[in-house]
Amino acid sequence: MNQYVLFKLEDESYGIEIEYVKTIEKISNITRVPNTKPYVKGVINLRGEVIPVIDLRERFGLPIRDYNNDTRVVIVSIQDYIIGLIVDSSSEVIYLNDNEVDNPPVVGEVNTVEFIKGIGKKDGKLIMLLNLKKVL
Numbered sequence: 001m002n003q004y005v006l007f008k009l010e011d012e013s014y015g016i017e018i019e020y021v022k023t024i025e026k027i028s029n030i031t032r033v034p035n036t037k038p039y040v041k042g043v044i045n046l047r048g049e050v051i052p053v054i055d056l057r058e059r060f061g062l063p064i065r066d067y068n069n070d071t072r073v074v075i076v077s078i079q080d081y082i083i084g085l086i087v088d089s090s091s092e093v094i095y096l097n098d099n100e101v102d103n104p105p106v107v108g109e110v111n112t113v114e115f116i117k118g119i120g121k122k123d124g125k126l127i128m129l130l131n132l133k134k135v136l
Contacts, residue, residue, distance in 0.1 A: 001097050004120065006127065007074060007087040009057055013127045014087075015094070015120055020076045020132055024090045027071040044073065044084060051075065053084035059135065060115065078132050085135075094127075096120045101129065 004015030005024070025046065030053055032042040039058035043050050053073060058064060070089040075082065104116040117131035 001095050002101075003093055003095055004127070004129065005074065005090065006092050006094060007072065007090045009060065009088050010062055013091075013125055014056075015096075015127045015129045016074065016076060016085075016132060017129075018093060020078050022075045022077050022082065025073045025075060025084075027067045027073055027086065041086065046075065046084075049082070051082050051084050053086055054136075055086045056135070057086070057088070076132060078136065081136065083136055094120075094122055096122060096127075096129075 003018040005018050005021045006013055006015050008014070023046075028044055030042040030044055033040065033052070036042075039054050039056075041053050041055050043052050045051075055064075067086070072087050072090040073084040074087055074090060075084050100122060101118045101120050104118060115131055115135050116128050117134075118129040120127035120129050
């Protein structure tokens with residue numbers, strides 16, 4: 001059984017394994033960094049630590065929209081990297097058993113969504129489970 005932190009982009013639910021999530025913060029001042037990809041919004045200062053932040057909406061090719069009171073930065077840590085992921089909102093932590101997770105859809109030899117490592121099914125909802133290594 002695995003635990004996932006859920007968040008929303010558009011009307012879709014996404015999940016990240018809880019062991020990668022350090023904290024979830026409200027959106028704060030972001031300092032731009034020149035010559036980065038458009039989805040890299042810059043860096044934030046989180047309790048004295050400078051952390052790069054990426055906008056997952058832009059990373060996934062979703063329409064850009066203004067940040068609001070629900071916008072959150074999910075701070076993740078993977079392989080000695082600490083990165084903030086800007087999401088529309090963060091909702092809850094859930095448990096998923098292995099039998100509640102399907103493989104991502106495959107078309108031919110290529111995964112249709114390279115960032116997705118599985119699809120969770122819980123209470124009639126589908127949850128896209130992120131492959132953080134591919135996202136980052």
